[in-house]
Amino acid sequence: MAERQKVIAGNAFHTPEPGAMVPLVDCAIAVDSDGTIQSVTTPPDPDHSAILDAAKVANALEQLPPDTYLIPGLVDLHIHAPQWPQLGKALDVPLDAWLDTYTFPLEVKFADHAYAAEIYDDLVTTLLSHGTTTAVYFGSVDLQANVILAETCLRHGQRAVIGKVAMDHPETCPDYYRDESAEEAIAQTRKFIEMVAEMQSGRPTLVHPAITPRFIPSCTDALLGGLGALARETGCHVQTHCSESDWEVAHVQNRLGQTDTEALANFGLMTDKSILAHSNYITCGDMDLIAKAQSAIAHCPLSNAYFANSVFPARDAMDRGLKIGLGTDVSGGFSPSLFDAARFALMASRNRSSGTNPSLAAAERGTAEIPLSTSEVFWLATKGGGEAVSLPVGSFNEGSKFDAIAVKSGHSTSGFRTYSTDTYQDIFEKLVLTADVSSITRVWVSGAAIDHL
Ligand SMILES: [Zn+2]
Incomplete structure (x- = not known):
């Protein structure tokens, strides 16, 4: 197995199946040096804390802010x-x-x-x-x-x-x-x-x-x-x-x-x-x-x-x-x-x-x-x-490539706003219908952050 390279942590959404949005609240996505997702864990999972702690020690943790949501590229x-x-x-x-x-x-x-x-x-x-x-x-x-x-x-x-x-x-x-x-x-x-x-x-x-x-x-x-x-x-x-x-x-x-x-x-x-x-x-x-x-x-x-x-x-x-x-x-x-x-x-x-x-x-x-x-x-x-396109991209599943974008709510030039009364389903729908280019703060392909952004 390829060596673990980094862990990206925060709130994420994906749709592994049509019509079924799955929120990944406070998740940790471990990505190996080939850009392949090794594991996706959330707080109830037994190894979640250990994955976060190990990444912190290795200086390989990227923690997204609470107003930012990770979605597949x-x-x-x-x-x-x-x-x-x-x-x-x-x-x-x-x-x-x-x-x-x-x-x-x-x-x-x-x-x-x-x-x-x-x-x-x-x-x-x-x-x-x-x-x-x-x-x-x-x-x-x-x-x-x-x-x-x-x-x-x-x-x-x-x-x-x-x-x-x-x-x-x-x-x-x-x-x-x-x-x-x-x-x-x-x-x-x-x-x-x-x-x-x-x-x-x-x-x-x-x-x-x-x-x-x-x-x-x-x-x-x-x-x-x-x-x-x-x-x-x-x-x-x-x-x-x-x-x-x-x-x-x-x-x-x-x-x-x-x-x-x-x-x-x-x-x-x-x-x-x-x-x-x-x-x-x-x-x-x-x-x-x-x-x-x-x-x-x-x-x-x-x-x-x-x-x-x-x-x-x-x-x-x-x-x-x-x-x-x-x-x-x-x-x-x-x-x-x-x-x-x-x-x-x-x-x-x-x-x-x-x-x-x-x-x-x-x-x-x-x-x-x-x-x-x-x-x-x-x-x-x-x-x-x-x-x-017959490529392992588009969802946060083990074995998929980590192609992802971080989308921030509340940017002054975007309509994507979230409030404490919003459920995760609300936030997901708002993101899909209102996020724009100014909301996108980070982009990864095969685990590598795109550096011109
Ligand atoms: Zn055409």
């Missing part, structure tokens, strides 16, 4: 790193104009590696400040820019899954921004996988490569099949967009006569390490396919409000036990905060349940499903995300 399952400079911009235009006029011209700029380094440094540090300890990034087409993103995550200590975007279809991708051929895109993806392994050889893995076909419309069949074979060969993560919008669903049906999910499965791209962004239009059959493959869904409620033409059926998917977490989908979404993503997921779910058209009778207005709860959206942002 937040997991962003879907974010486009090269879209960071246009956060909040041009969201009133239709998707085709958003891609052609703004997004593709921006993403191609990352072939300028000095520009990539500058933007990615700002992005990674900002996300860490917001409590995002794991990010699943779409990169850009240019191989080296993705290497720079991986190096940036390693330098700042952010856990990440990163993909070189593959897109080769001459009819849907602009001439100035696409892979030269399916073979070239596959070779570059393979090279990226090798380079990510090389840059971490001899040390614990923090950054994982992902096979990343942008979405079916932007890839030829040869590319999709080749990347599926590469996924089988390497066992790497896979990420792509799935059944996002009316246009996209119709495109795939017209071209392949299948749903996105069926097509991805046939191309070998639905594995137990696949993350499907959006998936708003998946059918019951698609949900069965996703469950069978043990693939995961990145629910991106904010971006859906702009580009998906519908609300994702989160309740159905959760009831079926699908692996689901949250994505900011920067910059299809305008916020880098997973707290915001959780809040938008709540609002979307409530609107879906009660409906939106007041001219209809109440019984006809919505789906009447049970809306997501505060505990459930917190689970999506933490443990659900960890399970979706």
